[in-house]
Structures are given as structure tokens and as C-alpha cells.
Amino acid sequence: xxxxxxxxxxxxxxxxxxxxxxxxxxxxxxxxxxxxxxxxxxxxxxxxxxxxxxxxxxxxxxxxxxxxxxxxxxxxxxxxxxxxxxxxxxxxxxxxxxxxxxxxxxxxxxxxxxxxxxxxxxxxxxxxxxxxxxxxxxxxxxxxxxxxxxxxxxxxxxxxxxxxxxxxxxxxxxxxxxxxxxxxxxxxxxxxxxxxxxxxxxxxxxxxxxxxxxxx
Numbered sequence: 219x220x221x222x223x224x225x226x227x228x229x230x231x232x233x234x235x236x237x238x239x240x241x242x243x244x245x246x247x248x249x250x251x252x253x254x255x256x257x258x259x260x261x262x263x264x265x266x267x268x269x270x271x272x273x274x275x276x277x278x279x280x281x282x283x284x285x286x287x288x289x290x291x292x293x294x295x296x297x298x299x300x301x302x303x304x305x306x307x308x309x310x311x312x313x314x315x316x317x318x319x320x321x322x323x324x325x326x327x328x329x330x331x332x333x334x335x336x337x338x339x340x341x342x343x344x345x346x347x348x349x350x351x352x353x354x355x356x357x358x359x360x361x362x363x364x365x366x367x368x369x370x371x372x373x374x375x376x377x378x379x380x381x382x383x384x385x386x387x388x389x390x391x392x393x394x395x396x397x398x399x400x401x402x403x404x405x406x407x408x409x410x411x412x413x414x415x416x417x418x419x420x421x422x423x424x425x426x427x428x429x430x431x432x433x434x
Contacts, residue, residue, distance in 0.1 A: 223260060226250060228283065231270065237278040306383035309413075310348035316412035317349055320405050326351055326359045330366050330393045331406045339377040340369035340392035344384065367396045 230236065230244045238258055245252060252260075261281055264270040273280045305311075313332060317325050329349045333341035346356060360366070369392040378386050395402075 223250065223252065224264070227260065227264065228269070231281060231283050235273075235280050235282040237275075237280055239278070241281065307348055310345065312413055312416050313409060314348070314350040315416070316409040319412070320408070322355075324402065324405055325349075326356060327364070327366050327395070327399070327402045328405045328409060331395055331398070331402055332409050334394060335406070335410075339380070340374065340394040342377075342381075342386050342390050342392045344386050344390050346393070348384070365396045365399055365402070366393050368392070369394045 226245065226248070227241065230241060236244065238254060238261065241261070242252070242254060242257055245257075261270065261272070261279075265272045265281070268284070270281050271284050273282070313329070317329055320328060326346070329346055329351060330341045333345055333349075343356070347353075360368075374392050377392065378388070378390075
């Protein structure tokens with residue numbers, strides 16, 4: 219069945235009941251001309267699939283959307299929304315499980331980079347704690363020259379206001395990248411790929427045996 223014609227028929231029948239002749243006229247007004255026998259075949263196929271209801275009103279047959287199909291077609295054609303996390307902290311738990319797979323020295327910059335990229339703002343200390351970064355580890359890391367620096371307080375007021383799913387203390391510092399290093403970006407990509415794999419069912423798409431040598 220031609221998808222465009224299928225969708226046009228459903229659109230024309232939103233809130234209406236039309237005969238084959240009525241549908242033919244409506245289609246012509248939008249530049250679609252179909253032989254009556256072809257149109258009849260489409261409508262019967264949609265009826266047999268329970269997508270349309272057919273009513274005998276001699277000498278015509280009247281077609282309409284089923285009463286149960288109350289959701290507008292415009293809503294049905296929207297992309298489905300991804301399922302929401304049942305626990306707002308679950309995203310951090312998933313990221314933490316991925317960060318634990320990389321070298322300890324890279325966990326802070328990779329964690330800051332990933333959170334900043336995902337949420338488009340600096341990464342708060344509270345979030346690093348949720349990622350498994352201890353206060354001691356953070357203090358030791360910041361004592362040495364690093365590519366992570368503390369964000370200026372003037373930039374954090376709006377960021378704090380935008381966060382509604384977890385509690386950020388009013389005096390909580392935040393961190394951002396001073397510069398991006400290739401190794402940090404590579405590891406961050408691995409963490410993000412792990413996040414996607416953990417959230418989506420990729421069975422039947424992922425190779426069962428890992429390729430160890432890249433093909434030329």
C-alpha cells in the first residue's frame with residue numbers, strides 16, 4: 219500500500235465520514251487523482267486491517283476512523299518520546315558504572331566532560347559524588363595542574379535553577395573543562411556508548427565476537 223495515500227486518507231477522515239466519491243473529490247483538491255477501483259481497494263484494505271470503519275448507506279459505503287482512535291493523527295505521527303528514568307539519579311548510576319571501567323586518573327576529567335556535554339552546563343560537585351568521585355579524590359586531583367577548573371560562580375545561578383530532578387546545594391561548586399584532550403574525548407565516547415548500550419536493547423545488532431583488528 220502506498221504510504222502517502224494511506225496517510226492522506228487517514229488525514230482526510232479525521233473528524234469526518236466520507237464516501238468513496240467524497241474521498242475522491244477531497245484527494246483531487248490536494249492534487250491526488252486515483253482511479254475509483256484503486257481507491258476502493260485501498261479503503262477495503264484499511265477496513266480489513268481495522269484501521270477504518272465501513273458503514274453501508276445505500277447506494278454508498280461510508281468510511282470513518284474508528285471511535286477508539288481518538289488520538290489525532292498528527293499526534294500519532296510524532297516521534298515517540300524516550301522512556302523517562304524512574305529514578306532521577308539513575309542516569310548517574312549508569313554513568314558511574316561506565317566510569318569505573320576507565321583509569322582512575324581520567325575519571326574526573328571524563329566525568330566532567332560527559333556531564334557538561336550531556337546537560338550543556340558545568341558539572342556540580344554533587345554530580346561528581348553521584349558518579350563515584352570522592353571528595354578526597356577530587357581535592358587531590360585539583361591540587362595538581364589539570365584540564366579541569368572550577369566554574370565561576372556568576373555562571374552558576376541559572377544552571378542551579380534549571381536542575382529540578384536532583385538537589386544541588388546552594389553553595390555547591392561546579393567544574394568545567396579548561397581544555398579538551400584527545401584521550402579524554404576518546405574515553406568519554408566510550409562512556410557515552412556504554413550509556414546507550416545500557417539504556418537501549420541492542421540485542422541482534424551488536425557483534426557477538428569483538429573485532430580486534432580494524433579492517434583497512
